[in-house]
Amino acid sequence: NLVIGKLKTLIRKYPKPVGIVVDYDTTGFRARAETLPWIMIRIGLAASLRSKVKQGCVGVMITASHNPGHDNGVKLVDARGEMLDQTLQVYANNLCALDDDAEVLWTYLETLMIELNIQLNDEAIIGIAYDNRESSPLLASIVKRAAQVLHTIIMDFELMTTPQLHYAIHCYNDDEFHGCFNETGYFEKLCISFQNLVTMTPSDRSLESLAIDAANGVGAFKLAQIRRILEKFIPLDIYNDGRKGHLNEKCGADYVKHNQIAPDGIPLKHYSKFCSIDGDADRLVYFFIDKNSQFRLLDGDRFSVLFLSFLSLKLKEAQLFDDVKIGVVQTAYSNQNSTDYIVKIMKVPVTCVRSGVKYLHDKALDYDIGIYFEANGHGTVLFSDDLKMKVKAASLNQQRTQEQRLAANQIGAFINLINETVGDAIADLLATEVILFILNMNLDQWLALYDDLPQRLLKVTVRNRTMIQTTDAERRCTAPAHLQDRIDELVSKYPSGRAFVRPSRTEDIVRVYAEAATQVAADELADEVRKVVEELTK
Numbered sequence: 001n002l003v004i005g006k007l008k009t010l011i012r013k014y015p016k017p018v019g020i021v022v023d024y025d026t027t028g029f030r031a032r033a034e035t036l037p038w039i040m041i042r043i044g045l046a047a048s049l050r051s052k053v054k055q056g057c058v059g060v061m062i063t064a065s066h067n068p069g070h071d072n073g074v075k076l077v078d079a080r081g082e083m084l085d086q087t088l089q090v091y092a093n094n095l096c097a098l099d100d101d102a103e104v105l106w107t108y109l110e111t112l113m114i115e116l117n118i119q120l121n122d123e124a125i126i127g128i129a130y131d132n133r134e135s136s137p138l139l140a141s142i143v144k145r146a147a148q149v150l151h152t153i154i155m156d157f158e159l160m161t162t163p164q165l166h167y168a169i170h171c172y173n174d175d176e177f178h179g180c181f182n183e184t185g186y187f188e189k190l191c192i193s194f195q196n197l198v199t200m201t202p203s204d205r206s207l208e209s210l211a212i213d214a215a216n217g218v219g220a221f222k223l224a225q226i227r228r229i230l231e232k233f234i235p236l237d238i239y240n241d242g243r244k245g246h247l248n249e250k251c252g253a254d255y256v257k258h259n260q261i262a263p264d265g266i267p268l269k270h271y272s273k274f275c276s277i278d279g280d281a282d283r284l285v286y287f288f289i290d291k292n293s294q295f296r297l298l299d300g301d302r303f304s305v306l307f308l309s310f311l312s313l314k315l316k317e318a319q320l321f322d323d324v325k326i327g328v329v330q331t332a333y334s335n336q337n338s339t340d341y342i343v344k345i346m347k348v349p350v351t352c353v354r355s356g357v358k359y360l361h362d363k364a365l366d367y368d369i370g371i372y373f374e375a376n377g378h379g380t381v382l383f384s385d386d387l388k389m390k391v392k393a394a395s396l397n398q399q400r401t402q403e404q405r406l407a408a409n410q411i412g413a414f415i416n417l418i419n420e421t422v423g424d425a426i427a428d429l430l431a432t433e434v435i436l437f438i439l440n441m442n443l444d445q446w447l448a449l450y451d452d453l454p455q456r457l458l459k460v461t462v463r464n465r466t467m468i469q470t471t472d473a474e475r476r477c478t479a480p481a482h483l484q485d486r487i488d489e490l491v492s493k494y495p496s497g498r499a500f501v502r503p504s505r506t507e508d509i510v511r512v513y514a515e516a517a518t519q520v521a522a523d524e525l526a527d528e529v530r531k532v533v534e535e536l537t538k
């Protein structure tokens, strides 16, 4: 059997370390790069089977996002450009759990093929991309060789951001694109929509320079292309551009959000607005230094509010607002004041779901316009086909006033600018810039829309984090007994208090989150909750 022979060669070259256990969930695998080659064999096989089942192209992204440069990881992108379906997660995990033996793997693959009603010779096609880590090309080549064992066509996209790959897979499988994707198409989509939005807006102002911290990641190389194309419209100055600094080291969206400080490597004095993206360019945060020399952060919640403000205004101007179901999706980490602003001031519904992009994305599909952002800066906007048609019709309808048609055109161009497949830091930053331009707002004014409640996030190490179980979008605990009652009791002592506890899915720890009217109170509440968690998990 040829397949077994080829698998044997791969396994011999990249053996599975003894006793290792891994878990693929919606966030993919992530670990020290040198521990990953054997996993890439399983990923290549799983991706190939998935493609045969879906009769479409699936994607494999090699990246560890905001983790340090010595780590790496892998994520599968499903045939519509979205995150992986749950059943495939099970297969990927099963493949990893099996003995490191070609015959054992093959037996399982055969069972799966019968179960999934596919054949070894069925067509399979996968697109592989990677970020700029040193370990990435080798890991990608292992995925490729393993997939080829199951007769798979490979599209080698090489260096790309995670959202670019999602978009590429979407295009490949969408009839409208005739199964083709090239990077120029992606850049054109973003830049042309951006230019359209700027030129169609009557204004004698021009866009101010934006200083971008690119985390020394793959985004820097892609942004350099966008910068050239958009030169005449907006000066984009790229720092931490991967030429000397280390990936995600004292820079990038996660570092800035987590530590609430400016990244290294960016001249703070020279600009009035800054943003940071993460290592694979799917997260974005903005920041600036205010007149009191204070660092001020604009995180994911702020994008929800800004995008919503823009879209509701334009829907109203286009006389479309009343026909459209618009909603925002957040997680428990979203600041309560952002939720209150959206619900009470903007009168738009907010749904809270458990953290993990997939859960936000799925919920956002319930709306004509579903805006979702995690507080960490990952998010996008989804538009229903029906909404797209209405907007198009409104922009062409000669019976409408010029103002109404302009607003519809602006919404149309905005839809085109957004990467609907997944949060895309580059698309999101262009969207943010153009909204600020159209609404004539600076970062101060954006920040002043509402004040964040002070918050505190703590990590608690416990014996076994699975002892903590949650419900209600991770906002309440169902185990261990009495934990929730004790948290409720503590929270009731603090004005505007809110706190929750959840086990992390990416680290072996429990996270405690608290909010209250003052920073001292938020710190104290978080600390008291931490003590209760420690006591009840002993």
Ligand code: 16G
Residues within 6 Å of the ligand: 026, 027, 355, 356, 357, 358, 374, 376, 378, 503, 504, 505, 506, 507, 511
């Ligand atoms: C992953 C998720 C992110 C989530 C985080 C929670 C994706 C692509 N990423 O990074 O959305 O916020 O996990 O991590 O789904 P935690 O369970 O350690 O708090």
Ligand code: ZN
Residues within 6 Å of the ligand: 065, 066, 278, 279, 280, 281, 282, 283
């Ligand atoms: Zn990322």
